[in-house]
Amino acid sequence: xxxxxxxxxxxxxxxxxVTISCPGSSSNxxxxxxxxxxxxxxxxxxxxxxxxxxxPSGVPDRFxxxxxxxxxxxxxxxxxxxxxxxxxxxxxxxxxxGHVFGTGTKVTVL
Amino acid sequence: QVQLVQSGAEVKKPGASVKxxxxxxxxxxxxxxxxxxxxxTGQGLEWMGWINPNSGNTGYAQNFQGRVTMTKxxxxxxxxxxxxSLRSEDSAMYYCTRGRPASFDHWGQGTLVTVSS
Numbered sequence: 001x002x003x004x005x006x007x008x009x010x011x012x013x014x015x016x017x018v019t020i021s022c023p024g025s026s027s028n029x030x031x032x033x034x035x036x037x038x039x040x041x042x043x044x045x046x047x048x049x050x051x052x053x054x055x056p057s058g059v060p061d062r063f064x065x066x067x068x069x070x071x072x073x074x075x076x077x078x079x080x081x082x083x084x085x086x087x088x089x090x091x092x093x094x095x096x097x098g099h100v101f102g103t104g105t106k107v108t109v110l
Numbered sequence: 111q112v113q114l115v116q117s118g119a120e121v122k123k124p125g126a127s128v129k130x131x132x133x134x135x136x137x138x139x140x141x142x143x144x145x146x147x148x149x150x151t152g153q154g155l156e157w158m159g160w161i162n163p164n165s166g167n168t169g170y171a172q173n174f175q176g177r178v179t180m181t182k183x184x185x186x187x188x189x190x191x192x193x194x195s196l197r198s199e200d201s202a203m204y205y206c207t208r209g210r211p212a213s214f215d216h217w218g219q220g221t222l223v224t225v226s227s
Contacts, residue, residue, distance in 0.1 A: 002154060032212070033212055033213075035212070035213040035214070037155070037214070044205055044207075044217035044218065044219060044220055045147075045155065045205070045207075045214075045217060046217070047213055047214060047215045050210065050212070050213035050215070051212070051213070056215065088154065088155055090155075090157075090213075090214075092212060096171075096172060097169065097172075098157055098159070098169070098170075098171045098172070099145070099157040099171075100157065101147075101154060101155040101156065101157060102154070103154050104154045104155070
């Protein structure tokens with residue numbers, strides 16, 4: 001079972017702002033950087049945000065990440081229909097000596 | 111462009127082993143770790159471990175210690191993940207992914223492993 005518990009779902013209408021929380025602990029988010037992945041059904045995950053708030057080339061700037069203490073969040077500003085996907089946070093965990101993923105959040109555009 | 115191409119789907123019986131390959135191209139193979147992540151149908155992502163293609167050093171998630179072995183063949187820019195003592199709960203899509211190192215920036219297409227008697 002994951003140590004990063006995300007809300008199972010989030011939704012919004014086109015143009016709205018949606019945020020996804022990723023609460024962790026001092027052994028993972030509190031000490032290490034957070035990454036976010038986007039996954040569409042039947043496809044491999046894609047790196048969306050790395051090092052807490054950096055976007056890889058090609059990722060729209062409506063996606064943003066933040067981290068404070070032992071918690072992180074992903075925001076989608078100006079939600080679009082193509083943003084319907086599953087989103088996972090991830091971080092290294094010093095206690096487990098391994099990467100941990102969040103439980104995942106399914107974003108629905110109403 | 112960076113590509114990770116995995117071997118094809120496998121069907122195994124309980125108790126057997128499976129070995130999945132991941133061939134890298136488009137970058138210097140020994141410069142980045144390769145990690146393995148699996149995902150059961152309808153479930154979340156689970157990290158399994160990493161291998162350094164240069165040194166061959168590995169690190170495995172506690173859940174897989176003793177059952178997983180990751181190896182590499184530098185001559186053909188390929189890494190392998192072998193999982194033994196398979197059980198039905200190991201049925202999943204298995205992905206290889208390149209480590210940046212702290213994030214995973216490129217992913218293979220996935221290999222579906224089905225464990226069934």
